[in-house]
Amino acid sequence: LPIRFDWRDKNVVTKVRNQQMCGGCWAFSVVGGIESAYAIKGESLEDLSVQQVIDCSYNNFGCSGGSTVNALNWLNKTQVRLVRDSEYSFKAQTGLCHYFSGSHAGVSIKGYSSYDFSDKEDEMAKVLLAYGPLAVIVDAISWQDYLGGIIQHHCSSGEANHAVLITGFDKTGNTPYWIVRNSWGTSWGVDGYAFVKMGANICGIADSVSAVFV
């Protein structure tokens, strides 16, 4: 493993977004992973529609909540093509699913893998390197007050409640950490990102990890 790696340095991570008062973190996490996987494949990096996933993923609850794994399962089963964000923009509330014709351009997934990597965070880092940013679920109760630095306390594993996207890791200092993109806007955390200590399953970051293939 390299001692530092961040997919942002390869220009394959879209900007931090803001879910506003919508509990659609699960959709932001999954769509972020797809955007990056698509760009890593050599295609253009562009914002895809989070609202499409919120409205159409029938095995979730839109802005009232959902699961990253359920969303990936739906995307894989239906082979729905995610359209550009500009074509189906974010409204911060659940709406009726808008269908597009089969000829409409968009991105569908080829598959995904979801595993529990607790006690195997080095393996998790290898998966991040091989496949792209990872959609994970964390316990983010203490993140309400986070301003910056490396999160090492005040959250637990086994109580996951918030979906985010890991874009990289840094092991150059005394405390190695994951680089985590959130969906609470750029004024939260460090320009919208949080850092979580690696190697101890802090916040349950390794409990529910998904990689997506496009």
Added chain:
Amino acid sequence: DSPERSEKRSAAFRESLKRHRYLNSFSSRANTSAIYGINQFSHLFPEEFRAIYLRSKPSQLPLYHKELKMPATHMP
């Protein structure tokens, strides 16, 4: 805001300040530790914050083993 609503927000903010002191009490040991303080969520009680923003549900997933080939699972 109505006076009641305004008082509720003030109470949530005061509680946030107390919470920040507690959370930061762990930070002094290492300068890389997280810092907690006032941000756009400080006017919310933790229950309100949780109800609005923490709406993801975890799934029970299999433990990862080195031998597993990632793309082999869940392929269409």
